[in-house]
Every structure is written in structure tokens, then in C-alpha cells.
Ligand SMILES: Nc1ncnc2c1ncn2[C@@H]1O[C@H](COP(=O)(O)OP(=O)(O)O)[C@@H](O)[C@H]1O
């Protein structure tokens with residue numbers, strides 16, 4: 001029984017299941033036959049040297065790339081090749097390796113846009129500013145502030161996103177993702193470029209996100225961050241998955257040490 | 268505070284006094300300004316709010332005008348019944364031309380809309396049922412009950428009613444869920460998708476709303492002039508409408524009103540210089556983009572555009588990353 | 597069949613014009629991703645400058661048609677090339693990062709050139725000198741004039757020269773590097789701004805060449821002549837695959853032939869509609885054109 005069916009996903013209890021994922025760009029195979037499962041409420045990290053194909057895996061899961069072959073199942077249903085916005089509606093939210101905010105819009109607006117899929121006002125409601133629309137906007141504003149408080153940015157709500165400090169921008173992007181009410185949150189190197197204090201804060205935040213019942217899948221370079229909060233770790237190298245296990249196992253795995261940790265020192 | 272309200276108060280005052288005290292000629296000029304206000308507000312939804320460059324906007328203006336004209340002249344429909352038909356037809360043509368093309372890069376859209384505008388104009392010129400180059404004439408005046416709207420005053424009031432409706436609608440759009448989605452797409456399409464927005468749908472919505480506004484303007488235009496022909500719906504017309512919003516300031520509602528007033532009145536005032544008008548438009552477009560991309564009455568969207576232009580210029584001055592094209596490629 | 601062959605000959609002639617102009621669109625688009633709306637008008641300027649040179653030569657009693665044409669071509673191509681660079685420097689360079697603004701500026705450039713011609717020259721048609729007559733080869737009912745042969749042959753030579761330049765010289769390599777990755781090209785020491793300026797120069801030179809030859813071929817020119825043909829040349833570039841130099845040539849000839857056949861069999865009043873319809877269909881069905889490569893958007 002190699003190929004798992006949706007039924008087996010339910011049986012294994014995985015939130016997200018990636019099976020035989022391969023992504024090629026012309027001649028380059030960025031990801032080759034990656035398979036892994038994400039369990040409910042766990043924090044799963046994907047690590048690997050630069051160019052290993054980590055971001056590409058995320059882009060495939062979140063619909064920004066259509067995998068060459070392979071199958072992605074979320075909560076028992078296939079989401080392979082689905083549009084990004086539909087995947088958000090299914091309950092997967094993401095951030096980007098290079099922060100992608102709406103720089104000239106307000107901090108609060110950035111989060112409010114994350115509520116897009118959870119509000120219903122259509123063209124006519126918008127054109128006529130109907131009572132329904134007004135009620136929904138009031139709700140959206142409250143919900144926005146709830147998430148801003150959650151990530152600790154409520155004091156900066158009225159600034160423009162571009163005016164925030166770097167670490168705060170990372171957190172704002174997480175708040176926007178959380179506003180879509182995901183059950184799976186995917187973070188692409190959220191700690192990169194942060195100072196140690198900001199990193200500690202981030203670790204704390206990720207813990208609270210998991211406590212809120214959200215499964216977290218993330219890519220991270222900083223080993224202290226990864227080893228500290230991951231329940232399990234997957235290692236990619238040149239598009240191939242070379243190891244999977246709990247942090248202790250990974251730290252002791254000779255292939256990982258050779259392929260990844262060894263090379264990491266050269267950086 | 269006063270300086271912010273003074274221009275608005277003055278505009279309202281002029282708008283009210285004009286039909287009472289103005290000469291028929293002045294009232295007609297006012298009516299024409301209102302037509303451009305409607306057109307400008309419509310195009311503003313497309314260009315200002317959604318950030319899509321439409322170079323064939325006059326096509327929708329034409330479809331609205333021809334729909335009303337032909338239904339009234341050939342089938343004797345009342346004006347008010349032709350209105351929803353015009354809205355429907357313009358919306359439909361917006362969907363037909365927009366659905367396949369809005370997936371493309373935005374600059375491709377510009378050229379497709381340009382081609383669409385030319386197709387509509389050439390078709391109107393060559394088809395027999397549209398009256399060929401002569402167009403349609405003898406379009407009846409609209410009536411309300413027994414009352415025929417014929418005088419310059421009556422048409423002015425009708426135009427004002429249209430313009431106010433479109434103005435309120437535009438205002439509502441800007442602060443709605445729809446408006447936020449447009450801002451998001453304009454800022455960063457991938458980020459908007461990650462936030463759960465389907466850009467193609469919202470671009471199409473902007474395009475269709477813009478088309479309907481232009482259709483309404485066209486319907487009014489037909490009964491106001493009582494005769495229409497293809498020469499009112501050229502590429503130059505599309506550029507003129509674009510100029511209205513660029514001059515006023517992309518995304519800015521007071522800007523559109525100001526822009527419409529300037530675009531209509533400047534040539535009227537400088538009739539003798541008609542020869543240089545388009546030349547001046549050309550220079551004006553370049554100069555505005557270089558010097559004041561936010562327009563005369565900037566909105567937030569205009570300010571964003573200004574920043575982008577400034578960043579572009581600064582990177583060239585600094586010699587770093589000069590000449591790099593928009594970075595999302 | 598007769599009609600088809602005759603229209604094929606005419607189509608190849610018109611196609612040469614489309615191809616020459618399409619090259620300018622495609623090179624600029626390939627390098628800075630800008631639809632240079634003013635490019636069609638650059639071509640018109642080339643035609644008018646050529647006419648001025650002819651006028652000047654006639655004034656100085658230079659009667660030899662070949663010599664006159666050579667001088668007209670060289671002067672017009674040189675001046676128009678510089679105009680293209682000027683346009684880039686003034687209207688585009690400061691706006692390269694501002695997507696919407698640069699397109700609007702391009703529209704402004706187009707209007708400025710069109711109505712600049714209108715003001716400087718004339719609002720009506722101007723007549724080009726009849727230097728080459730209608731003489732040529734006849735095969736059955738099919739006629740090919742010497743001028744048509746000249747247009748076709750010289751265009752092919754120019755295009756081949758361009759191709760060699762882009763693929764065999766250092767500056768051509770810089771152009772290609774720039775088209776692929778601007779930052780990498782800069783790191784490798786390419787003077788980005790100069791290469792872009794050169795691209796505008798080359799595109800404008802080819803357009804001016806087409807301009808003078810269309811003047812001779814159709815014997816009349818007008819200030820708006822660049823609008824429609826510019827749009828069609830862009831269509832040709834898209835048809836061939838925008839950014840791709842052989843693609844622009846292929847697209848140009850293909851469009852010229854298709855359009856001539858349409859004009860021969862249907863009515864010429866609708867032939868412009870045919871061109872735009874082709875444009876829209878291509879963009880929808882196969883936006884990368886015949887020879888273009890699929891571009892994967894990077895995250
Ligand atoms: N859209 C794309 N087009 C072409 N190549 C890509 C694209 N995205 C990623 N790649 C290539 O795929 C490989 C894996 O990249 P990526 O997934 O970003 O690695 P990582 O996130 O592990 O650093 C790299 O060689 C990269 O250059």
C-alpha cells in the first residue's frame with residue numbers, strides 16, 4: 001500500500017499529506033519525490049541548505065506552483081493544483097521568505113485584507129454600503145484588532161506597514177495569515193534577519209499559535225529555533241528528502257550532518 | 268480646515284447657481300463636464316482603484332450611446348427602459364473582453380483594450396444598422412411622465428443626478444471590502460492571493476463596473492446630443508478620459524471632478540489653440556508622470572504612485588539598481 | 597490562385613514593414629518589459645524626416661533616385677534613432693519601476709510625436725516622390741515591382757545584420773544578458789542604461805527604415821500613419837513571441853500575409869479588425885506566441 005488514499009489520510013490522522021511531490025523547472029528538478037505527513041497540532045520543520053527546494057515545496061502546497069507530479073491532501077481532500085485563494089479558504093495560510101506585505105497600506109488594513117475570505121459583502125453591498133456590509137465591517141475591525149493584539153502589534157495599528165521595524169513586519173505577515181483562520185499555518189523562514197530577542201519572541205509566538213489549535217509547518221535556518229520548538233523535522237537536500245524524525249534523531253543522523261549541518265558551517 | 272472645505276463649497280455653489288443664472292451655452296458646458304465626471308469616475312474604478320490600464324474605454328461609452336440611440340430611434344423605447352439594457356450590454360461586453368484578457372500581464376491588457384476600442388469604432392463605422400459614418404440622428408428627448416426633458420437646464424439636472432449617483436457609488440466602493448481587495452491586488456498580487464483574494468475576479472469586477480458607468484454616460488450622451496456618430500468614440504476620446512483622472516489624481520474623487528472641469532473648459536477657453544491641444548495633452552501626460560504622478564488633488568492611491576515614481580528616480584540618481592523594472596517579475 | 601499569389605507578394609511587402617517595426621517593440625519589451633506605445637509614431641517620424649531629406653536634395657538638384665534614397669535613409673535613420681534614445685531618456689528612464697506611470701508616459705510620448713508631426717508638417721496627407729515607378733517583373737497576372745523586391749531584400753539584410761549583432765558581438769551579448777537577468781548583467785559589468793539606450797536606438801533605426809520605404813511604396817504619408825501600423829506591428833511581435841527576435845520577423849510576415857489574404861478575399865474595410873482579432877486571440881490562447889518561451893513567475 002504505497003499510494004495512500006484520502007481514507008488512509010483520515011486513518012493516519014494527518015492534517016496534510018504530501019505524496020511523491022516532484023517539481024521541475026525546465027531541466028532543473030527542484031523537488032524530487034518528497035513525501036511527508038503533518039499531524040494535527042504539531043510543529044513540523046523543514047530544513048535543508050539553500051536551494052534544497054524547501055520554498056518550492058511550500059509553493060506547491062499553497063497553490064502558487066502546480067506540481068509536476070505528486071499529490072497533496074489536506075484534511076482528507078486533494079488540494080493538488082488548486083488556486084491559492086481556494087487553498088486559503090480550505091484552511092491553509094502562509095507567509096513568504098521575502099516578506100510580502102501591502103507596504104503602503106495600514107498595519108490594520110493588512111490584517112483586514114486577511115479577513116477577505118471570511119467576509120461576504122459582494123459588489124452591490126460594496127456599491128450601496130448596505131447595513132449588512134456595515135455590520136460586517138464592524139466585525140472585521142474587531143477581529144483585526146484581536147489578531148493585532150495576539151501578535152503584539154495593536155499599538156502600531158495606524159502606521160503604514162512599511163513603517164514597521166523588520167521583526168514587526170514579519171509578525172504582521174503572520175497576523176495577516178492568522179486572520180484567514182487557518183488550521184495549518186506555513187511559515188517560510190520567519191526568523192531570518194531577526195535579532196536574538198526577536199527570535200525568542202517568535203518562538204514564543206509560534207508556541208501560542210500551536211496552543212490556539214493551529215498546526216504549524218515551517219522552514220527555518222536557525223538551528224536553535226528549529227531544535228527548540230519542532231516536534232519533528234524533515235531534511236531536504238537537492239530536492240530529495242534525506243531524513244525525517246524528532247530533533248534528537250536528526251541531530252544524530254550522519255547523512256544530515258554530512259549533507260546539511262556540515263555545509264552550514266561554511267556559510 | 269477651511270481650505271479643505273472651501274473648494275468643495277465653491278464647487279457646490281457653482282453647480283447650483285449655474286443652471287439658474289448661466290447662459291444656455293454655459294449650462295451645456297457644465298453638462299459636458301458632468302458627462303466627463305461620470306466617465307472619469309468609471310475609468311477611475313478601473314485605473315485608479317484596480318490599477319488596470321484601459322485604453323479603449325470609449326468603446327463602452329459607445330456601446331451605451333448606440334444602445335440607447337438605436338432602441339429609441341428604431342424601436343421607440345422610452346429612454347428609461349434603454350438604460351438598463353445599455354448597462355446590461357456594456358457589462359456583458361466588459362465580461363466578454365475582460366474574462367480572457369484579465370489573466371494576462373497588465374500591459375497586455377492595455378493593448379488588448381486599445382484593440383477592442385478600435386474594433387468597436389471600426390464596426391460602428393462599417394455596419395449598416397449603426398448608421399455607418401453618419402451614425403444615428405433624431406434621437407428623441409427623454410421624458411418623465413408628460414414632461415419632456417429638452418431644455419439645457421433639464422438635461423443639466425439629469426446629468427447631475429447621474430453624476431451624483433456614480434459619485435456616491437464610487438465613494439462607497441473605495442471604503443468597502445471590494446475596495447480593499449483592489450488595493451491589495453494593486454500593491455502585491457501574490458500577497459493578495461495568499462490573503463485569500465482571487466485577483467482575476469476582482470479585476471473583472473472593476474472592469475465591468477467601469478464599463479457600466481461608461482454605458483450610463485453613453486446613454487445620457489445620446490439623448491443629450493440627439494445625434495451620435497463614431498467620431499465621438501475614438502482612441503483620442505479614451506485618452507481624454509484617461510487624462511481626466513491622471514490630471515485630477517488617480518483614485519481621487521474630487522480629483523476626477525477637477526480633472527473633468529479642466530479637460531472640458533481648457534479647450535473651450537482656448538478654442539483658438541485647438542491645433543495644439545493634443546500635442547499639449549501628450550507633453551502634459553509625460554510631464555505629469557515625471558513631476559506630479561499623484562495628480563492635482565492627490566488621493567492615497569496617488570500618493571502610492573508618487574512614492575513608486577520617486578523610488579524609481581532615486582535609484583537612478585543613486586546609480587544603484589538603475590533601470591530595474593518593477594521588481595515582482 | 598492568382599489572387600492568392602498576388603496577395604502573397606503584397607503580404608510579403610507589408611509583412612516586411614510589420615517585421616521591421618515589430619523588432620523595435622520586441623527588443624524593448626524583451627529588455628525592460630515596456631510596451632513602447634510611441635514606437636509606431638517613431639516610424640512615422642522616420643517617414644517624415646525622409647521626406648524632408650528628399651525635399652532638401654531636390655532643392656539642391658540631386659536627381660539620382662538611388663543616391664537620394666540612400667541619403668534619405670541614412671539621415672532619417674540616424675536622426676530617428678537619436679529621437680528614440682531621447683524618448684527613452686526623458687519619458688521612460690525615470691519611470692522604469694512605476695508600471696502604470698510608464699505606460700501612461702508612453703501614451704503621452706505617442707501623442708506628442710503624432711501631434712508634433714501634425715504641427716510641424718501638415719494635418720493632411722503628404723506625397724512622397726515617385727522615384728521607382730511601377731516597373732518590375734510580371735509572371736502571368738502576378739506583378740512584382742522592383743520596389744517590392746528592394747523592400748523585401750533590404751529588410752532581410754537588415755534583419756540578418758541585427759540578428760548577427762545580437763548573437764555575435766559583445767554588445768549583443770550584453771543585450772541578451774540584460775533581457776534574462778538585469779541584476780546579474782549589472783554584476784557582470786554591463787552598463788545597463790547604455791545598453792537600453794542602444795536598444796531604443798536600434799529599434800528606432802529599423803522603424804525609420806520602414807518609414808521611408810513605406811513612403812516610397814504607398815507614396816503618401818500622414819501624421820497618424822504610425823498609430824495603426826504600430827498596433828499591428830505589436831500584434832506581429834506578440835504573434836511571434838514577444839522578446840524573441842526571429843519571432844518578430846516571423847510574426848510580421850505572417851500577419852502581413854494573413855491580412856493581405858483577408859483583404860483580397862473579403863473586404864479591406866474589415867482588415868484592421870482581422871488584425872486586432874488575431875491579437876486578442878493570440879494573447880488569450882497562446883500569450884507566449886509562436887516562438888516565445890513560457891515564463892515561470894518566480895516567488
Ligand atoms: N519559479 C522558479 N523558476 C525556476 N527555478 C526555480 C523557481 N523557484 C525555485 N527555483 C529553483 O529551484 C531550486 C530550489 O529553490 P527553493 O525552493 O527556493 O530552495 P530553498 O527554499 O530550499 O532555498 C533552486 O535551484 C531555485 O533556483
Ligand SMILES: [Mg+2]
Pocket residue numbers: 054055056097
Ligand atoms: Mg527558500
